[in-house]
Amino acid sequence: MPSTYVEAIREGIREEMERDANVFLLGEDIGIYGGAFKVTAGMLEQFGERRVVDTPISESAIVGAAIGASFMGLRPVAEIQFADFISCGFDQIVNYAAKCRYRWNAPAPIVVRAPCGGGIHGGPFHSQQNEAWFTHTPGLKVVLPATARDAKGLIKSAIRDNDPVIFFEHKALYRRVKDELPEGEYTVPIGKANVFREGKHISVITYSAMVHVAAEAAGRMEKEGVSVEIIDLRTLTPLDEETILASVRKTSKAIVLHEANLTGGFGGEIAARITEKAFEDLDGPVLRLAAPDTPVPYCPPLEEAYLPNADKLVEKLRWLARY
């Protein structure tokens, strides 16, 4: 029986809470309501109010309290109801959690879970893919699973990790993607990319929901005789540069794809590293496909125009294949 992405995350958290009595959850509406997306459904019933803490609407206090609890030996998993609201807890993440190990050797092993991404007509404040706010901050680990299998394995790794992890769950994937999960205990390492699809001619380097967009486009390009390799980064910080470069050296062409808007997005970083370290292997410019530099619009025609999709990617792939 395959598990959905949301079930996989829930199962991963549940297993970690059963394994380690120091793991507890805090966030808005995560208890009796089970979370806005039901990720924590059933947790209150199983673990009780001590370990499943409904908080006031106070993102800064949620993250700050998680940090303080982590100093005491606990393993807090904080939920930010929508990644868009993470800005309200920004200082605690980027100035407090990210820097305390470097400054005074005080690890803050917290997980901040944040449902991100568009495609659900959520409008400007329920749709953002804002990982770049955090990839620019040393000290944080930034994880964005694309599949149910990875979501479970990565949330377990995140909870066990000794550094603060920002865990972006794509809300459009919660019930749309499924996997047959491995039997029994498994984890997926943070900092390791996955070759999602092997190919020969062009590498598409991407993550989160865009992995599935890339898969659709790759299927279409196959019929045109272009073999596309898809690298699912899974983690942006630390970045698995080795897997990216190995793929580009093999295919000699690369497109970086992400849902976040273009300017200052993580795609620029990947493109720069490929250019710096694999320039001699390239047979064309490194392209980027990303959302335009606007807020995420609400109505279907505008949002569809905003989001990268298979059509837009096919267009880029054709252009690069001809180059």
Next chain:
Amino acid sequence: MGQQVTVIAGNTMPAVKLQELNPEQVAESHERADLARRSLYYMALMREVEERIERRLYRQGKVVGGVYVGRGQEAIPVGSGLAARPSDMLFPSHRDLALYFIRGVAPRQVFAQYMGRAGGLTRGRDGNMHMGDLDRKLVAIISAMAASIPVAAGAAMAIKYQGRDDVAWVWFGDGATSRGDWHEGINLATVRKAPLVLICNNNQYAYSTPLSKQMACRNVADRAPGYGMPSVIVDGNDVLAVHDAAVKAAAHARAGLGPYLIECKTFRMTGHSAHDPADYVPKHLFEEWSELCPIRRMEKRILDQGWGSSAEIEEIHARIRRETDEAIEWAQNSPYPDASELLDGVYGS
């Protein structure tokens, strides 16, 4: 310190002869005298270390960054810090140096910290009061005021989670109470009935901004009822008054009754930092508040109550000067960290 013939029960009662007290009262009086002398030591040590940092090392260019001192406010960290248990978690603000000494941090580590040396608590990674040591249950402040409040609330929640009767203590200034973090953190802690003691040093100024432009209520303590939390206002320049309030607040928190706020009225006898001449502060305020110096008041009380002699007080100061001289010498000989350490410790793995 020798035992005194004449002892005092309580802060304000007139001196009585030892033979007039029952054994319990004698023990209590001895305890009081001991607390008074320890308070004087830590307040005077904080004053001396900060004087050297601000008025010598900083002016000599040996402190590479900013200096923020708690001159005139020493009674607050000392009175409350001596009321905390060693197993309690402390979240000092940037004017609470004495808490570090009470927890066993050596003055030489503090000098090295200010000078950016490898012997400082952050090995040159951060400066001034931005230092902590988890083994000593001291948590480093960050520059954004009140950011410690939610973190301390989380530590208090963890204490409760772990079923212990320790307390998390957090210190902050009046200016910090304007930040959202202050309100969010306290609200969460009160809702959770977490064992948190909140200590405000209301020194009347946030950098150059007077309290009247910081908040419209009269006292910081006035904010407490909005959170369903008890509060008390104390003379922040009276170390024993601060101590007694802190003991009461901690007992409240340990009993599972939730957070407790202590507002200590005091005055910042300096600029915001060493580079700030504080021209915006009316001179008469400095003059009036200098009459209320917590160190001189404690010395006077020790003499008045017979808790110690002038010679003993002078010996405390002499010992501090010696310790401080040696500490500066050590810190100046501590090397800078090697540039090869730059990339270390951003991540644990």
